[in-house]
Amino acid sequence: MRNVCIIAGGQSQWGVRNATQRDMFQEAGKACFDDNPAVTNKDIDGLIVGSAYTERCSFQTHLAPLVAEYLGIKPKNICARVELLCATGSSGIILAYAMIKSGEADVVMVVGGEKLYTPQKWEIGYSELASVDHDWDGAMGLGLPPSVFAAVAIQHMKLYGTTEEQMALVSVKNRRNGMNNVKGQFREEITLATAMEARAIVRPLKLYDCCPVTDGAAAVILAVEEKARYMTDKPLVYIRGTGQATLHNMSANFSNWTTWESLQIAAQQAYRKARIKPQDIDVAQTHDCFTISEIIEYEELGFCQKGEGGFFIQEGHSDFGGRVPVNTDGGLLSCGHPFAATGIRQATEIMRQLRGDAARQVEGARIGLTHNLSGFIAAHTVVIYGRDLE
Amino acid sequence: MNSVLEGKYAVTMDMYPLQSKDFNRIYPFYDNLKQGRLTTTRCLRCAKVAFPPRVVCPDCLSDTLEWVDLPTRGKVLVVTEEEVGVPLGFETPLIHALIDLDGSLTLFARVINCKMGDLQEGDQVKLVIFSVDPLPVEGKKGAVILQERVFFAFEKAYPQE
Ligand SMILES: [Zn+2]
Numbered sequence: 011m012r013n014v015c016i017i018a019g020g021q022s023q024w025g026v027r028n029a030t031q032r033d034m035f036q037e038a039g040k041a042c043f044d045d046n047p048a049v050t051n052k053d054i055d056g057l058i059v060g061s062a063y064t065e066r067c068s069f070q071t072h073l074a075p076l077v078a079e080y081l082g083i084k085p086k087n088i089c090a091r092v093e094l095l096c097a098t099g100s101s102g103i104i105l106a107y108a109m110i111k112s113g114e115a116d117v118v119m120v121v122g123g124e125k126l127y128t129p130q131k132w133e134i135g136y137s138e139l140a141s142v143d144h145d146w147d148g149a150m151g152l153g154l155p156p157s158v159f160a161a162v163a164i165q166h167m168k169l170y171g172t173t174e175e176q177m178a179l180v181s182v183k184n185r186r187n188g189m190n191n192v193k194g195q196f197r198e199e200i201t202l203a204t205a206m207e208a209r210a211i212v213r214p215l216k217l218y219d220c221c222p223v224t225d226g227a228a229a230v231i232l233a234v235e236e237k238a239r240y241m242t243d244k245p246l247v248y249i250r251g252t253g254q255a256t257l258h259n260m261s262a263n264f265s266n267w268t269t270w271e272s273l274q275i276a277a278q279q280a281y282r283k284a285r286i287k288p289q290d291i292d293v294a295q296t297h298d299c300f301t302i303s304e305i306i307e308y309e310e311l312g313f314c315q316k317g318e319g320g321f322f323i324q325e326g327h328s329d330f331g332g333r334v335p336v337n338t339d340g341g342l343l344s345c346g347h348p349f350a351a352t353g354i355r356q357a358t359e360i361m362r363q364l365r366g367d368a369a370r371q372v373e374g375a376r377i378g379l380t381h382n383l384s385g386f387i388a389a390h391t392v393v394i395y396g397r398d399l400e
Numbered sequence: 401m402n403s404v405l406e407g408k409y410a411v412t413m414d415m416y417p418l419q420s421k422d423f424n425r426i427y428p429f430y431d432n433l434k435q436g437r438l439t440t441t442r443c444l445r446c447a448k449v450a451f452p453p454r455v456v457c458p459d460c461l462s463d464t465l466e467w468v469d470l471p472t473r474g475k476v477l478v479v480t481e482e483e484v485g486v487p488l489g490f491e492t493p494l495i496h497a498l499i500d501l502d503g504s505l506t507l508f509a510r511v512i513n514c515k516m517g518d519l520q521e522g523d524q525v526k527l528v529i530f531s532v533d534p535l536p537v538e539g540k541k542g543a544v545i546l547q548e549r550v551f552f553a554f555e556k557a558y559p560q561e
Binding site for chain 1 (some may be wrong): 413415416417451452478480481482483484485486487488489490494496499504506507508509510517553
């Protein structure tokens with residue numbers, strides 16, 4: 011099997027954009043190529059495009075050939091779209107990795123993006139009803155709802171003594187880290203008091219506990235090691251291992267709301283393939299769609315014991331200088347969350363951290379991890395990157 | 401009659417499925433619901449009771465299934481009250497509860513006819529059925545057939561009920 015490297019990454023401006031989906035795909039593609047002038051659109055032999063709401067919000071299918079044409083790419087080995095809602099981007103990366111590893115392609119670009127703001131403001135919340143089991147959870151008014159994560163938080167607080175203040179500390183940290191991403195949606199620090207006193211969305215979740223709705227796109231390029239060697243003058247960053255697991259889709263079949271077993275499985279698979287342990291991770295980008303998510307992710311990824319996620323943030327273990335800095339570019343809470351672009355943004359930040367050229371650097375980082383959850387906490391996706399193969 | 405001009409275009413993308421025999425193989429669920437029954441499918445080969453109802457058993461893959469009744473009363477395990485960003489077509493606050501249906505199923509479901517702060521952990525709730533906007537479907541020779549639809553939620557139950 012061949013080794014696979016990530017050799018470029020970039021993103022469009024994220025936020026509430028005066029731009030179409032195709033405008034932002036072009037911006038992301040350019041930012042990615044600009045990140046590494048040694049690789050051009052003529053070098054790409056595979057293109058994987060992700061978008062979750064392309065039909066609903068942009069009325070566009072057959073998206074990959076459209077993006078190929080706009081970016082001047084003429085793929086010869088793969089040109090297709092992938093969708094796994096919030097984990098669309100990292101799913102595209104896993105598929106590109108598998109194609110390169112197996113010899114089906116050599117240099118694959120993965121692009122993901124969403125145009126979520128439409129002229130009718132009500133549309134986005136309504137469109138989200140398509141994201142769960144539409145005929146059942148959708149009909150209950152559950153889209154990608156904070157109420158689900160509020161129910162998770164209530165149970166985690168009751169079982170493990172996690173506090174609203176510990177959750178607020180996640181948003182304070184990620185807002186501070188968001189200053190590191192010039193293309194993120196929010197770039198203002200908040201205080202613990204601001205987070206604690208914000209208006210309720212669904213108690214105990216308040217405004218800053220929830221990631222925003224975001225327009226944006228991001229892109230990365232993966233290449234087989236032999237080509238990567240002359241396609242970049244920066245240190246090589248390898249994909250070391252991947253894992254993706256799902257045990258249920260609909261709320262009625264979600265057996266344990268505070269122990270995310272499918273994340274444990276996905277993480278174990280990725281650690282096993284990468285031949286590392288959780289303690290080996292130097293930097294991580296995890297899916298902080300809500301603050302409680304990041305706290306549970308510390309636990310299921312093995313950064314701390316089950317139930318101790320609240321203490322992990324409180325004691326600064328997930329901050330710069332801590333055991334494993336998490337969401338060093340601000341995460342979803344600061345950068346925003348254009349579903350299909352998020353995993354790609356995370357991969358770009360990990361690539362930079364491991365190359366040593368991040369906006370704010372975790373000194374000496376050699377192993378990094380990305381994680382996404384998607385749907386009704388239904389699927390979990392983990393990718394491990396490393397400067398070394400062993 | 402053109403459904404686009406009737407202002408019904410968005411209905412084709414709304415949150416409720418088409419429920420009649422012409423469109424949906426699990427139509428008995430909705431027929432039973434109209435009679436106040438919450439039902440689902442049970443596998444005649446392996447006895448697996450699955451929810452939501454299916455046309456194929458998710459355990460043994462048999463397609464020989466029967467309809468069985470689920471409890472219509474349950475106990476509230478967790479309450480959430482959504483105060484901001486409720487989807488179009490739902491009331492604010494939008495209240496959901498994790499409901500234990502007598503040990504047979506745990507549902508995260510909408511609770512209606514309920515004010516903010518009224519529903520508490522440990523409360524009893526019972527099934528409530530409501531009609532939803534009928535959907536016009538184009539039939540032969542320009543005929544428009546209104547597809548009646550229903551759905552369910554829960555409401556607070558009191559011990560004397
Ligand atoms: Zn069966």
